[in-house]
Amino acid sequence: MTETPANTALWPAPHASGAVTATVHVPGSKSVTNRALVLAALAAEPGWLRRPLRSRDTLLMADALRAMGVGIEETVSSSSTVAGAPEGSGEAWRVIPSGLHGPATVDVGNAGTVMRFLPPVAALADGPIRFDGDPRSYERPLTGVIDGLRVLGARIDDDNRGALPLTVHGAGALDGGSVEIDASSSSQFVSALLLSAPRFNQGVEVRHVGGALPSMPHIRMTVDMLRAVGAQVDTPEAGGEPNVWRVTPGALLGRDLTIEPDLSNAQPFLAAALVTGGTVTIPDWPAHTTQPGDALREIFTEMGGSCELTQAGLVFTGTGSIHGLDVDLSEVGELTPGIAAAAALADSPSTLRGVAHLRLHETDRLAALTKEINELGGDVTETADGLHIRPRPLHGGVFHTYDDHRMATAGAVIGLAVDGVRIENVGTTAKTLPDFPELWTGMLGN
Ligand SMILES: O=C(O)C1=C[C@@H](OP(=O)(O)O)[C@@H](O)[C@H](O)C1
Numbered sequence: 001m002t003e004t005p006a007n008t009a010l011w012p013a014p015h016a017s018g019a020v021t022a023t024v025h026v027p028g029s030k031s032v033t034n035r036a037l038v039l040a041a042l043a044a045e046p047g048w049l050r051r052p053l054r055s056r057d058t059l060l061m062a063d064a065l066r067a068m069g070v071g072i073e074e075t076v077s078s079s080s081t082v083a084g085a086p087e088g089s090g091e092a093w094r095v096i097p098s099g100l101h102g103p104a105t106v107d108v109g110n111a112g113t114v115m116r117f118l119p120p121v122a123a124l125a126d127g128p129i130r131f132d133g134d135p136r137s138y139e140r141p142l143t144g145v146i147d148g149l150r151v152l153g154a155r156i157d158d159d160n161r162g163a164l165p166l167t168v169h170g171a172g173a174l175d176g177g178s179v180e181i182d183a184s185s186s187s188q189f190v191s192a193l194l195l196s197a198p199r200f201n202q203g204v205e206v207r208h209v210g211g212a213l214p215s216m217p218h219i220r221m222t223v224d225m226l227r228a229v230g231a232q233v234d235t236p237e238a239g240g241e242p243n244v245w246r247v248t249p250g251a252l253l254g255r256d257l258t259i260e261p262d263l264s265n266a267q268p269f270l271a272a273a274l275v276t277g278g279t280v281t282i283p284d285w286p287a288h289t290t291q292p293g294d295a296l297r298e299i300f301t302e303m304g305g306s307c308e309l310t311q312a313g314l315v316f317t318g319t320g321s322i323h324g325l326d327v328d329l330s331e332v333g334e335l336t337p338g339i340a341a342a343a344a345l346a347d348s349p350s351t352l353r354g355v356a357h358l359r360l361h362e363t364d365r366l367a368a369l370t371k372e373i374n375e376l377g378g379d380v381t382e383t384a385d386g387l388h389i390r391p392r393p394l395h396g397g398v399f400h401t402y403d404d405h406r407m408a409t410a411g412a413v414i415g416l417a418v419d420g421v422r423i424e425n426v427g428t429t430a431k432t433l434p435d436f437p438e439l440w441t442g443m444l445g446n
């Protein structure tokens with residue numbers, strides 16, 4: 001539906017002439033922004049999102065909610081357009097919930113959060129909501145959400161049987177209740193059913209059955225954010241049954257929430273310090289967070305850097321040498337492309353495990369990383385659930401990105417150390433980080 005013309009433009013990835021020293025202000029978290037939008041839309045009163053991420057994925061989420069009747073107003077500064085904004089609040093979205101309704105059409109683009117989190121919201125709307133998106137969105141798994149919602153009482157037409165495009169025939173309310181799903185292909189199935197559950201008549205009990213559940217920090221993010229708006233959630237961690245989550249029905253509060261920087265999008269900048277033996281500071285790094293990107297402190301330290309959380313933010317320093325590692329990334333799968341890029345430049349081999357589900361992300365990330373690093377002279381092989389990376393001297397060439405923002409940023413990391421790397425369609429970073437090329441050249445002092 002939203003197929004964009006193939007962008008084959010090549011961006012010469014800047015080569016670092018020395019150690020990078022920079023402070024980089026990373027925009028807000030995609031995962032937090034899109035959860036906050038959904039929760040604010042389902043609340044019983046208006047709320048605020050401060051410093052929201054404005055990127056393709058979050059603008060698609062906001063537009064979709066608007067199409068279902070939610071008011072989302074832009075404010076440029078505290079004193080400008082919207083009455084009632086607290087002083088000194090900076091840029092914000094004011095979210096004004098209202099009766100959700102169709103008919104409406106939702107463009108999910110290739111945003112996992114939009115295609116998974118919104119069908120449950122649509123089931124609460126009055127009228128049909130049509131979901132469509134980029135060609136890749138048709139290939140990304142959605143069965144857990146579709147079948148789960150049907151068990152909970154929703155009527156869904158899925159012409160493509162378990163995938164997009166589809167129509168949710170919202171009835172203005174949903175029974176809810178108990179449901180078993182296999183979320184081994186995406187943690188977002190669980191998050192999706194939990195986020196809307198306070199508004200289901202009986203709440204929900206979601207039981208994951210099947211292989212290992214990936215991206216647990218993202219499920220913890222869902223639970224924490226639900227609790228922060230007043231929902232009652234029982235979790236396996238809180239002494240409950242393994243792989244079972246329960247949400248009690250109830251009204252949600254409108255909150256005033258400041259969105260944390262996107263720690264997964266901080267990854268390429270931290271990698272720049274690691275790869276060049278420099279120092280990069282990321283202001284506003286949260287002391288406590290459910291974002292998986294927080295694991296970079298440990299992972300990139302194991303790879304040869306060191307870091308400190310200071311008043312100025314996270315200060316990460318590289319030594320110039322990069323070590324390979326053997327690591328299970330199942331909890332933090334979205335960090336894999338950036339780790340693979342650093343591993344390809346390391347002084348010893350790496351094994352990245354636990355990420356078979358990356359084959360169903362924006363692109364097949366295991367195949368894409370293998371092909372693109374090898375075409376620059378690398379030696380990467382795919383395993384059943386990850387990658388073996390044996391570092392080799394790399395040379396310049398075209399790094400294809402397959403409409404995957406994290407492929408583009410991974411290529412940029414390699415380009416710091418390897419002359420002549422050209423990134424295809426760097427604009428694809430707009431999915432979650434629209435200013436990436438400017439932030440990158442700014443970091444390098446250009
Ligand atoms: O819930 C979320 O915000 C996300 C969950 C993860 O999805 P998967 O569990 O499908 O990997 C992650 O990779 C994605 O970038 C964002």
Ligand SMILES: C=C(OP(=O)(O)O)C(=O)O
Binds near residue numbers: 110361432
């Ligand atoms: C997997 C990702 O995104 P999505 O939310 O589209 O699943 C990602 O950002 O790495």
